[in-house]
Amino acid sequence: MIPVLFYLPGSCSFGSIVALAWLGQPFRLCRLDHVTIKSDAYRMFNTLRQVPTLKSDAGVLTESAAILNHLGFLGLDKNLAFKQGTWEFDRTNQMLSFLTTSLHGAMGPIVHPERFAESTSAQEELEQRAMKIQVPELLSYLEGILNRHLWLGGDYPNVADAYFYGIGRSAAKFIDFDRDFPNVGNYFTQFKLDPGVVFATAVEDQRITESVTGFEGEVSLQELS
Numbered sequence: 196m197i198p199v200l201f202y203l204p205g206s207c208s209f210g211s212i213v214a215l216a217w218l219g220q221p222f223r224l225c226r227l228d229h230v231t232i233k234s235d236a237y238r239m240f241n242t243l244r245q246v247p248t249l250k251s252d253a254g255v256l257t258e259s260a261a262i263l264n265h266l267g268f269l270g271l272d273k274n275l276a277f278k279q280g281t282w283e284f285d286r287t288n289q290m291l292s293f294l295t296t297s298l299h300g301a302m303g304p305i306v307h308p309e310r311f312a313e314s315t316s317a318q319e320e321l322e323q324r325a326m327k328i329q330v331p332e333l334l335s336y337l338e339g340i341l342n343r344h345l346w347l348g349g350d351y352p353n354v355a356d357a358y359f360y361g362i363g364r365s366a367a368k369f370i371d372f373d374r375d376f377p378n379v380g381n382y383f384t385q386f387k388l389d390p391g392v393v394f395a396t397a398v399e400d401q402r403i404t405e406s407v408t409g410f411e412g413e414v415s416l417q418e419l420s
């Protein structure tokens with residue numbers, strides 16, 4: 196079968212779409228929304244009912260880090276990642292772990308405050324703390340790295356960068372990158388033009404004007420069930 200990536204617009208599955216676009220091998224996409232992601236039909240693919248999920252002949256893979264490492268290996272010749280066993284692989288894996296746990300976790304109270312506290316006032320407090328303290332602290336770590344390197348992956352954008360773009364854009368809604376984190380701001384300005392990022396953005400916005408090699412269209416959850 197042609198691998199299918201389940202995605203939710205505006206979410207962390209963005210990075211996996213970018214990686215698929217860079218890879219250039221056949222793939223399809225299955226768009227979910229806030230209702231279908233919680234459906235029993237989707238639960239068959241991801242018991243946690245979250246995105247991303249990649250379904251291929253090998254089976255069903257969930258968790259961004261696992262999917263991105265899988266795609267990265269398939270795209271070693273295209274600099275999507277480094278070969279396992281090298282120091283560069285370990286560094287990319289360290290970055291992916293940081294992004295998918297620390298940074299993604301810190302965004303939680305902003306995206307879903309109701310999951311972290313019961314009362315509205317407690318939710319607001321957690322949300323404010325995340326926006327003003329936790330997320331900026333983590334971004335300043337990335338700001339330091341981007342002061343020394345053009346990309347989180349090293350000399351080229353790789354799967355860690357693809358993932359960071361997908362979740363970092365949410366932080367750009369409440370943090371002025373250009374003012375507070377100029378290296379991150381510059382990075383986003385440049386990365387926005389990357390063909391994989393352009394494609395993934397167009398997919399989410401449902402306005403694909405130019406496709407990428409390998410994209411074989413969207414498939415509905417119903418067709419896959």
Ligand SMILES: N[C@@H](CCC(=O)N[C@@H](CS)C(=O)NCC(=O)O)C(=O)O
Binds near residue numbers: 206258259295
């Ligand atoms: N640990 C998972 C987290 C996945 C996750 O939280 N995905 C979010 C989107 S960024 C999601 O599916 N949200 C829908 C929901 O939880 O209702 C990963 O890294 O893939």
